[in-house]
Amino acid sequence: MxxxxxxxxxxxxxxxxxxxxxxxxxxxxxxxxxxxxxxxxxxxxxxxxxxxxxxxxxxxxxxxxxxxxxxxxxxxxxxxxxxxxxxxxxxxxxxxxxxxxxxxxxxxxxxxxxxxxxxxxxxxxxxxxxxxxxxxxxxxxxxxxxxxxxxxxxxxxEEPGAGxxxxxxxxxxxxxxxxxxxxFSGVFVTYTGVAAFSLLVVALVGWLVAGRLLHPIRLLAETSHRITQEDLTERIPVTGNDDLAAMTRSVNDMLDRLEGAFTAQAHLIHDVSHELRTPLTIIRGHLEVLHTDDHEDVLATRELALDELQRMNRVIDDLTTLAQADRPDFVSPVPVDLGTLTDEVYDKIFALGDRRWLVTERAEGEAVIDRERITQALVQLAANAVKFSPPGSVVSLGSRVQEDSVIFTVRDQGAGIAAEDLDRIFDRFHRSDTSQPGSGLGLPIVKAIAEAHSGSIHAESEVGSGATFSLILPQSAHSSTHSEHTPKDTDL
CATH class of the missing domain: 3.30.450 (Beta-Lactamase)
Known part of the structure; x- marks a missing residue:
């Protein structure tokens, strides 16, 4: 400082x-x-x-x-x-x-x-x-x-002889x-005195004006001194609408990005330590009591270790996806035909489980979105629907355009979600039903994909009545769309 x-x-x-x-x-x-x-x-x-x-x-x-x-x-x-x-x-x-x-x-x-x-x-x-x-x-x-x-x-x-x-x-x-x-020079002695006094006034005013102009820089120095990795909430007050104010806003934006990066780093470290500690403990515990002479024990321990390692690999993949969510290249939006995308997602999800799969609403037109990420989010929502609904029940997929937004919905007939869990299901590692397998990172990934598109994800549910997840994304202003409300009903 x-x-x-x-x-x-x-x-x-x-x-x-x-x-x-x-x-x-x-x-x-x-x-x-x-x-x-x-x-x-x-x-x-x-x-x-x-x-x-x-x-x-x-x-x-x-x-x-x-x-x-x-x-x-x-x-x-x-x-x-x-x-x-x-x-x-x-x-x-x-x-x-x-x-x-x-x-x-x-x-x-x-x-x-x-x-x-x-x-x-x-x-x-x-x-x-x-x-x-x-x-x-x-x-x-x-x-x-x-x-x-x-x-x-x-x-x-003149006459001669005048002497x-x-x-x-x-x-x-x-x-x-x-x-x-x-x-005459005496006047300029006075001028010199007046000039010296004028320089003194200019110096005083210049010192004050320069101090005022450089005030944001001093604030930046003081703020940067107070900012630590443990406290990144400090910001520089923005006053006026000049170049210095623009510089101050840029610095505050940089601090926002730094705070987000440090927060993401802290979350990643916490998440990794939280989620990987259990499988590592399980593997270590079984290896410590492993009887190497017992062939069946060795095989059983091997299967358990491989299963835990596979689960760890899935967690690492999910955490990597979440860690990339704040990067500018996390999504690559391009014009995508909504009807074709709906059909493609349906073709992929109907093989997830023994359910009655429906397309209740199919949007027509284009939206500027990332086809692969949106497909990933909808497949994750469909996988959750399969996990929490009984075989043979209906799982429906829909897409529609409403004003300037594109809305994808996935609805199931499962056990539903308790009201107190609706606000927490998108938190990392939160699971409303701990009896079901999973890392608790699926819905946070869906939320990250939605936010990367400047959109959002909402859940509606009642216990015993299933759940409806709505992925709401902005649509390109130049798209010309309409919704086709003829359900596509397909039984598996």
Missing amino acids: RRVLLSASSVRTRILAAVVGLAALALVVSGYTVFYLQLMQVQDRIDAELEADAREFVVLHEVGVDPSTGEAFASPSDLVRTAMERIIPTRHEGVLGMVDGEVMYTSPVADVALEDDPELVASLGGYATAERAQFTTISTELTTYRAVVVPVQASLD NNQAGAAFVMAYDQSAERAQ
Whole structure:
């Protein structure tokens, strides 16, 4: 049982691991996909804002007029200074004005002081003296920046002798990209917490659902542990109408078959020990007192032993027949003509004894039955009728179709059966008249044949008025039959 329970627990764990694993994979993939897409959107937004700032600076440069004075910019550095006054940096953004690769102007209102990062300033020097504007990403020990650098060179038409006014300048706008992403990533920290909580809920629900689904398996393990050869009555409760319920019913059916097999085995052992003990005792007793020098005693003992051995052989044959009754191949039903079968049985039974044999009713048509087994049952009933009726009395055989059943009857004019014995005559080794020879297995065999056909056997009798045995069998639904009620009267 421990191995079965461990197996059930292992299945439950594997189911839970699969469910949680798939849920975790779905959350990770969806979360990463959203995170990546949002990260790209943040990057695109940063680039769009930097491009807008750079375009505003370019427009100011193309106009070439200082809005505060209405006059043309005297130098590129004046243009940069004016742009820094007019273009206000946003969150996580900084601005610088550079002249000849050196920081000349800073913004006191910028969220990020770019001038405080020497490594960044040194990296921007090369871009500030370039011939065209450039977007770039610069990583330093402090953070990672996304920047746009727009260099401005002195105009060729400016008057000479302007001195430092002729120096090149650059307008720099840069985002602290790491800070921007960190604020955005905070949302996904919350997502991670929610996802972890969701996995916990999935794990809990999955554990409960898997336990409910595997409950029949645990019941099977517990029931199989309680079932022993001495007690096969335990069954698993069936609930619902799903696959597990079907499995439970199949297991219960298997237990029914096992119980039937063990019961049949127990009956066989009991029957063999019960019925064979007496002849063995008789044979042994006579052999123990046998005078080997007495020829007549030897012959008498030999005849007695042979007679007892023959009786034992008949008992073994009958017990073998009963033991085979639960096998699927015990009967082999095929379409059989009922009238022909009735005639064949009559031809066989009239030689059983000096009786007046009658066929009182003869069915016509077909039924799906095992010809040999039904013949065996009817001959056994006729042999019993001969055994318990006087010579010359009437023994009748009949067959008829009634609704969807075929009924064979054997009636005698013997001593009859007491009412208290009617319910027990089909039990093994039960004999209502112990003065008559026999093993008490004939009627149980007839009952087994009837039940193998999904039919039954019934007895009606009164003491002194004979007995009537009715073998009732189902008939094929496709048979077309009628009963012929003209008795066939034959005297032997």
